[in-house]
Amino acid sequence: MVSELKQGIIQCVEDVKKNNPMVGSVTNTVTINFVANAQIAVGGSASCVYMPDEAETLVEKGDSFYINLGTILPIYEDTLPQAGRLLSDTHKNWVLDPVAVGIGSLRTRLLRQFNAYKPTIIKGNASEILALAGLWGLEGGQAASKVRGVDSTELVEEATEAAKSIAEHTEGVCVVSGKEDLITDGRRVVRVKGGHEILANITGSGCALGGVIAIYATQVEDPFIAALTGVQVFKKASEKAAEASEGPGTFQAKFLDFLHNLTPEEIADNEFELVEE
Amino acid sequence: MVSELKQGIIQCVEDVKKNNPMVGSVTNTVTINFVANAQIAVGGSASCVYMPDEAETLVEKGDSFYINLGTILPIYEDTLPQAGRLLSDTHKNWVLDPVAVGIGSLRTRLLRQFNAYKPTIIKGNASEILALAGLWGLEGGQAASKVRGVDSTELVEEATEAAKSIAEHTEGVCVVSGKEDLITDGRRVVRVKGGHEILANITGSGCALGGVIAIYATQVEDPFIAALTGVQVFKKASEKAAEASEGPGTFQAKFLDFLHNLTPEEIADNEFELVEE
Amino acid sequence: MVSELKQGIIQCVEDVKKNNPMVGSVTNTVTINFVANAQIAVGGSASCVYMPDEAETLVEKGDSFYINLGTILPIYEDTLPQAGRLLSDTHKNWVLDPVAVGIGSLRTRLLRQFNAYKPTIIKGNASEILALAGLWGLEGGQAASKVRGVDSTELVEEATEAAKSIAEHTEGVCVVSGKEDLITDGRRVVRVKGGHEILANITGSGCALGGVIAIYATQVEDPFIAALTGVQVFKKASEKAAEASEGPGTFQAKFLDFLHNLTPEEIADNEFELVEE
Numbered sequence: 142m143v144s145e146l147k148q149g150i151i152q153c154v155e156d157v158k159k160n161n162p163m164v165g166s167v168t169n170t171v172t173i174n175f176v177a178n179a180q181i182a183v184g185g186s187a188s189c190v191y192m193p194d195e196a197e198t199l200v201e202k203g204d205s206f207y208i209n210l211g212t213i214l215p216i217y218e219d220t221l222p223q224a225g226r227l228l229s230d231t232h233k234n235w236v237l238d239p240v241a242v243g244i245g246s247l248r249t250r251l252l253r254q255f256n257a258y259k260p261t262i263i264k265g266n267a268s269e270i271l272a273l274a275g276l277w278g279l280e281g282g283q284a285a286s287k288v289r290g291v292d293s294t295e296l297v298e299e300a301t302e303a304a305k306s307i308a309e310h311t312e313g314v315c316v317v318s319g320k321e322d323l324i325t326d327g328r329r330v331v332r333v334k335g336g337h338e339i340l341a342n343i344t345g346s347g348c349a350l351g352g353v354i355a356i357y358a359t360q361v362e363d364p365f366i367a368a369l370t371g372v373q374v375f376k377k378a379s380e381k382a383a384e385a386s387e388g389p390g391t392f393q394a395k396f397l398d399f400l401h402n403l404t405p406e407e408i409a410d411n412e413f414e415l416v417e418e
Numbered sequence: 419m420v421s422e423l424k425q426g427i428i429q430c431v432e433d434v435k436k437n438n439p440m441v442g443s444v445t446n447t448v449t450i451n452f453v454a455n456a457q458i459a460v461g462g463s464a465s466c467v468y469m470p471d472e473a474e475t476l477v478e479k480g481d482s483f484y485i486n487l488g489t490i491l492p493i494y495e496d497t498l499p500q501a502g503r504l505l506s507d508t509h510k511n512w513v514l515d516p517v518a519v520g521i522g523s524l525r526t527r528l529l530r531q532f533n534a535y536k537p538t539i540i541k542g543n544a545s546e547i548l549a550l551a552g553l554w555g556l557e558g559g560q561a562a563s564k565v566r567g568v569d570s571t572e573l574v575e576e577a578t579e580a581a582k583s584i585a586e587h588t589e590g591v592c593v594v595s596g597k598e599d600l601i602t603d604g605r606r607v608v609r610v611k612g613g614h615e616i617l618a619n620i621t622g623s624g625c626a627l628g629g630v631i632a633i634y635a636t637q638v639e640d641p642f643i644a645a646l647t648g649v650q651v652f653k654k655a656s657e658k659a660a661e662a663s664e665g666p667g668t669f670q671a672k673f674l675d676f677l678h679n680l681t682p683e684e685i686a687d688n689e690f691e692l693v694e695e
Numbered sequence: 696m697v698s699e700l701k702q703g704i705i706q707c708v709e710d711v712k713k714n715n716p717m718v719g720s721v722t723n724t725v726t727i728n729f730v731a732n733a734q735i736a737v738g739g740s741a742s743c744v745y746m747p748d749e750a751e752t753l754v755e756k757g758d759s760f761y762i763n764l765g766t767i768l769p770i771y772e773d774t775l776p777q778a779g780r781l782l783s784d785t786h787k788n789w790v791l792d793p794v795a796v797g798i799g800s801l802r803t804r805l806l807r808q809f810n811a812y813k814p815t816i817i818k819g820n821a822s823e824i825l826a827l828a829g830l831w832g833l834e835g836g837q838a839a840s841k842v843r844g845v846d847s848t849e850l851v852e853e854a855t856e857a858a859k860s861i862a863e864h865t866e867g868v869c870v871v872s873g874k875e876d877l878i879t880d881g882r883r884v885v886r887v888k889g890g891h892e893i894l895a896n897i898t899g900s901g902c903a904l905g906g907v908i909a910i911y912a913t914q915v916e917d918p919f920i921a922a923l924t925g926v927q928v929f930k931k932a933s934e935k936a937a938e939a940s941e942g943p944g945t946f947q948a949k950f951l952d953f954l955h956n957l958t959p960e961e962i963a964d965n966e967f968e969l970v971e972e
Contacts, residue, residue: 170447170724171454171466177725177898182943187898188795189725191768195799214468215493216769241465245472342678344454344464388675389459398942401896447724448731448743491745492770518742522749619955621731621741665952666736 142418146331147409149366150373153357154405158184162359165190165199166352167220169211169240172345175393176209179349182400183374185356191216196224204359206235207352208260213248221251225258234261234358234367238351242272243285252276256310261364263307264316264351267300274303281306297323301330314364316354318347322372326365330417333369336376337383339392350375353400370408377403377411419695423608424686426643427650430634431682435461439636442467442476443629444497446488446517449622452670453486456626459677460651462633468493473501481636483512484629485537490525498528502535511538511635511644515628519549520562529553533587538641540584541593541628544577551580558583574600578607591641593631595624599649603642607694610646613653614660616669627652630677647685654680654688696972700885701963703920704927707911708959712738716913719744719753720906721774723765723794726899729947730763733903736954737928739910745770750778758913760789761906762814767802775805779812788815788912788921792905796826797839806830810864815918817861818870818905821854828857835860851877855884868918870908872901876926880919884971887923890930891937893946904929907954924962931957931965 163186168176177187188203190196191214200206206228208221228235237260242252256277265273274282281302297319304315308327317323322333340346354371361367378399386392440463445453454464465480467473468491477483483505485498505512514537519529533554542550551559558579574596581592585604594600599610617623631648638644655676663669717740722730731741742757744750745768754760760782762775782789791814796806810831819827828836835856851873858869862881871877876887894900908925915921932953940946 169466171450171464173725174451174728174898178943178947181896181898187725189723189766190799191766192799192801195767195795195802198798212466212468213472214491214768241472244475245467245469247469248472342458344451344458386675388672388678389455390671390674390678393455393674394671394944394948395942397944397947398940401942401944446743448727448741451728489743489745490749491768518749521752522744522746524746525749619735621728621735663952665949665955666732667948667951667955670732670951671948 156360162204166207168209175345176352207355229258279306433637439481443484445486452622453629484632486515506535556583710914716758722763729899730906761909783812833860
C-alpha cells in the first residue's frame, strides 16, 4: 500500500541521516565527484576505488556497494568480478548501473558475469534495461545494438517487461529512469511522477541516483524501499532546484542543496502510483 | 565576409539545439565533468570512454569526436591511435586538444602519430600550437621545451604562423586560445574579441571549449564555422557569467547557465574581426 | 610567536598571488577538479598527471608537488616511487595526503616507500595520521585496521603524538585536519579554530587543502607557514561560504569564490593558538 511505502521512505531517510552509512563505489570518472557529493548530501559517506583488493576491502567494510560501468578501465577486468563475487557471497545490498551496456567487449564480458552475482538493485534508463535483459537472455530484453550512447532512446513503457524479468531473475529490484521512473521487484510496480526535465541537462544525474540508492540500501530490509526513496528525493529535489535556478550550472548546486535539505516528509510526498502490487 | 560567418554561427547553434548530436570523447580526468556538462549545455550529448574498442564504437556511432590529451593513461597507447586512424579513414569531423604537448614520451609519440590522422580542428593555447607545429616540423613551430605546464606563456600573435601551417597541413582549422582567440583555416584568419579573464581562473575552460567545438562540428560543412561558434559562445557566456557572479566558483555555475541560455543571435553578436580572407 | 606567524601568512598569500606558482599533482579522480580549482583560486597554477615520466617532468618544472593517494591506479606503482625519489633528491617542497592508508596492498607498499622520501608536509585526518605513524613504526602510531574509509573516526587530540613523531622523522610538517586542525613541525604545535562543519559535507575539502598547501609551499622558507596559511584560508573561506549559501552545492561554489577573494589580512585573522613552541 502507498501509505506503508511512504512510511518506509520516511524511515529510510531518517535512518541514513542518523547513521551516516559508508558506501564504497567503483564508478565512472565523468561524474564521480557529483555521485560522491550526492551520497554525502543525503547523509551518507562515500569511498571510491579502482584496485581489486581495495574494492574487496570496501565491500567488507561498507554498508552496501555501488558499481557503475560508465568509463571502464583495463583494471576493471579484475576489480569488478572480484567485487561482484564477494558481494554475492556476502549477500550485501548493492546497486549496479549498467551504463552503456552493449558498447565494448570488456563491458559486455563484465555485464555477462554480473548475471551470476545478482545485483540487489539494477538501475538504468530504458535502453540499458532492455539491453541488459537482452544480454542475460531474459524475457522482454532486446539486442544491445539499439542502445545509443548513454541516452535513453526507448520509452520506459517498453522496458517494463524487461525490468520485471530482471527483478525476478535477481530476486531484487529494477529501476528504469525516464520522464516517469518505474520501479519493480517483479511483483510490485511503482511509477514515480514529478521531477524536472533539466535533470537530463546535466551529466551524472543517473549515476548519482544509483549512488544515492546505494546509500539508502544500507538501511532497509526491503530494497524496493531504498530504490523508491532514491527516486523520490531526486524527483523532488530536481523540481525545487529547477525553480531556484536559471540554468544547468546553478541547477546542479541547488540540486545538491535540496538533496541535503529536504525533509523526510517532503521526500515521501512526491507523487507516485502503485500500478501493480 | 563577417555577415555570412554570423549567419553560419546562428544556423550552427540552432541546428545543435534541434538535433542533439552525440559526441564521443577521450578526455582528461581533471575537467571531464565540466567538458561533458558544457557539451550538454549547448545542446549536445556526451559520451566518454578509455578502452580502445569503445572509442572505435563511439567514433562510428557519434556525430563527431573529441580527443584531449590532458591526463593520459597507459591504455591511451592503444586507444588514441585506433580512434585517430578510424576518424581519419571515415573522414569524420573531430577536434584535437594537444594539452601539454612536449611533456612525456607517450604523449609525444601519440601527438607525432596524429600528424598522419589530420584532425579537423586543433585547439590549443599559443604554447601548445607552437610546440605542436614544432613537433610536426611545420613552419612557425618551436621546440616544446618552451611549454610551461598547461598555461599559455606565449602570445597568440607569435603563434599565428604556426596555426596557419597546422591548418594548411591538416586541411582543417586551428584555434589559438588566449586573451583574443585566433581561428584560421590557413586562408581565413579571424580574431575573436571579448570574453572575461576570469575564464582563465578555472580549470577546464580550454578543454570545454574543445568539447563544445566538437559538438558544433557535427552540424557544419565548414569546420571553420564550428570553431568560430564555439569561441563566440565562450566569449559571450564568460562575459555574462562574470557579471553575474562573485568569484571563480559561482562563475562556473553561471557560465554553464549562459552556455545553455544564450540565443543564437547573442552568440553571433560577440565581436570578431576577419583579419585575412 | 603568533604575530610573526601572522606576518608570514600575509607574505605567503601575497607572494602566491604575485608569482602564480605552478604545482604538479598526482591526485585522485573523485576530487581532482575541485583540487585544481582550489589551487587556481588562491593564485596558483595546476597540472595533473598519471604517467611516471610526466610526473618527473612536473617535479622538475614545478615549484612544488602534491601527491594524494585517494584513488590509486595500477600505474601508480611506477609513478609515485619515481616522483617521490626525485622530490627527495631535489629537496623540493611537496605535500603528501595519505588518503585511506591501510586499504590495499599497493597503497600500503607505496606509503611504506614514502617513509624514505620524507615528504615536506603530510596532511591527513586523525585516523590517517595515526595509521601512517603506525605503518612507519613511529611513536604514537596505531595499526591501520582502525581506519574507516576516508573519514576521521579518531579525535585530533589522540593523533598529536603521531603527528609530532611524523614531523620529527621527516624533519617537516604534519597537519591533522578535524574540527580543530593541528599543525606541528615536531617542535611548534598550532591549533587552528574556526571553520564551518559543512566543509565535511562535501567531498574533496581535505584533498583541496593538501593541494592548496602545496601551492603555498612554493613561496616559503618554512613549510610550517605554508601549512598554516592553507589551513587558515580554508577555515575562513568555509565560514564565509557557509553564511552565504544554503546547502553543500551552493557552498562549494561560494567556497571557491572566497578562496579567491579573501584578503591576506582576513586569512591571517582566523583564530589559531600556538600551544607549544
